[in-house]
Amino acid sequence: MTASTDDRASDLLRAARAVQIWGLPLVFAQRVRLGFTAPLDPDGPRPATSAGAPLGTMGHQRELSDPSLTAGVAPNVDTLYSLAFVDLDRGDATLRMPDVGDRYYSVQIGEADSTTAAVLGVRTHGSRLPTVRIGRRHARSSESGEDVHVRCRTRYVMVAVRILVRPDDRGDAARVRELQKRIVFEAPATSTPNPAARWLVERSREDERSDPAAFLDSLDHAMRAMPRHDLPPSTAGDLTLVRDAVSSGDDRARVAVSRGLADGLAAVADRVGSLGRSSNGWSTNLVGTDFGTDHLLRAAVAWSQIYVNPSDEALYPVCEVDRDGDALTGEREYTLTLTGDDPPPVRYFWSITVYHKRGLLCDNPIGRYAITDRTPGLRRETDGSVTVRLATADAESTQDNWLPVPPGPFRLMMRLYGPLDPSWSPPPVVRS
Numbered sequence: 001m002t003a004s005t006d007d008r009a010s011d012l013l014r015a016a017r018a019v020q021i022w023g024l025p026l027v028f029a030q031r032v033r034l035g036f037t038a039p040l041d042p043d044g045p046r047p048a049t050s051a052g053a054p055l056g057t058m059g060h061q062r063e064l065s066d067p068s069l070t071a072g073v074a075p076n077v078d079t080l081y082s083l084a085f086v087d088l089d090r091g092d093a094t095l096r097m098p099d100v101g102d103r104y105y106s107v108q109i110g111e112a113d114s115t116t117a118a119v120l121g122v123r124t125h126g127s128r129l130p131t132v133r134i135g136r137r138h139a140r141s142s143e144s145g146e147d148v149h150v151r152c153r154t155r156y157v158m159v160a161v162r163i164l165v166r167p168d169d170r171g172d173a174a175r176v177r178e179l180q181k182r183i184v185f186e187a188p189a190t191s192t193p194n195p196a197a198r199w200l201v202e203r204s205r206e207d208e209r210s211d212p213a214a215f216l217d218s219l220d221h222a223m224r225a226m227p228r229h230d231l232p233p234s235t236a237g238d239l240t241l242v243r244d245a246v247s248s249g250d251d252r253a254r255v256a257v258s259r260g261l262a263d264g265l266a267a268v269a270d271r272v273g274s275l276g277r278s279s280n281g282w283s284t285n286l287v288g289t290d291f292g293t294d295h296l297l298r299a300a301v302a303w304s305q306i307y308v309n310p311s312d313e314a315l316y317p318v319c320e321v322d323r324d325g326d327a328l329t330g331e332r333e334y335t336l337t338l339t340g341d342d343p344p345p346v347r348y349f350w351s352i353t354v355y356h357k358r359g360l361l362c363d364n365p366i367g368r369y370a371i372t373d374r375t376p377g378l379r380r381e382t383d384g385s386v387t388v389r390l391a392t393a394d395a396e397s398t399q400d401n402w403l404p405v406p407p408g409p410f411r412l413m414m415r416l417y418g419p420l421d422p423s424w425s426p427p428p429v430v431r432s
Helices: 003-037 172-181 205-210 212-223 233-247 251-274 295-305
Strands: 058-060 079-087 093-096 105-111 116-121 131-135 142-144 147-151 156-164 184-186 277-279 282-284 334-338 346-356 370-372 386-391 402-404 410-419
Touching: 003 079, 003 156, 003 212, 003 233, 003 251, 003 295, 058 172, 079 172, 093 156, 116 147, 156 172, 205 212, 205 251, 212 233, 212 251, 233 251, 251 282, 251 295, 295 410, 346 402
Parallel strands: 131 147, 386 402
Antiparallel strands: 058 079, 079 156, 093 131, 093 184, 105 116, 105 156, 142 147, 277 282, 334 386, 346 370, 346 410
């Protein structure tokens, strides 16, 4: 192998790594969009845990998330979702929300590259949100009279309404469903049941991992939803280099591209453990969706918790290791103690959810996927502390504080809605 051959392989590896890191959020956002607009089962209805609906219409989640929900990543079990994906090239969308009273709610407008254009709700407008108008032609995001105008960069956007459910009140989900019925969403009519199919490609993650041509095809489809000027010049050059190598028929070039894509994916997975501030084994992204040019952070957030809220709305500490730095696994048992004198500092609510490493909820015999400030029956010590037990099986006489975990690797995600102290960190996970 000549020096020039080595140099070309090194250039291809570097370029493919960069393309993977820059492009992964678009591909993941596309997969989320397809997962919630295309029918899961052409011969049957969607599960009650899905808020999916055809492009341009809003669907409503009727039951809190559970393992039957496989679209997206890291679903919460705190709120019911109302969800729409919109093609803004067909015209503006309008959202009118009912007065939700004293409960938490938010409206997130997410763009096709997994960033967020705006989050509105109780934090910004109290219990009653003005009419929200969403489009690409607005000069800027603003309030005019009684309307809120949100300007978006990308053709396809997600409109996600979250409304908090109180699990300690058996009838509360029904009350939220009544609120959902009063949401009015208007978007331009579509000419086919799912016109997004022309722009989205249905392909498994494994195909994108194993076949460079498959990843590039998925990325090409996803890029049609974003403005061309959003493609950084350096990435455009890398993308051309990688495309040419994959189409050249040169096996050595293809191998170098495959290695580069794999290296990029490994870098993304590794960054999940260092999203920002690290403390007690937890990693907290403090910039929210203000990624700037940090493409690796944007990719890591898309990989582990796509479409997070801005940091003033919520923070999402992630934990994949115990106090000693060892990876969390269901082969061991752990405890996590929230002390009475240092509870999670939030204005609205907090929760701790367990996921498989691939970001989905874990099936378990008691149907519990999170411990929250609203979990009924939690045992508290006399000093006000709460000790959560993380294990695959309940070895105690009570299940009150048991959070079941899967038998293999897993991660924890804490949600801090309305964070009052960004410097606060969750306590360490301790091996029993």
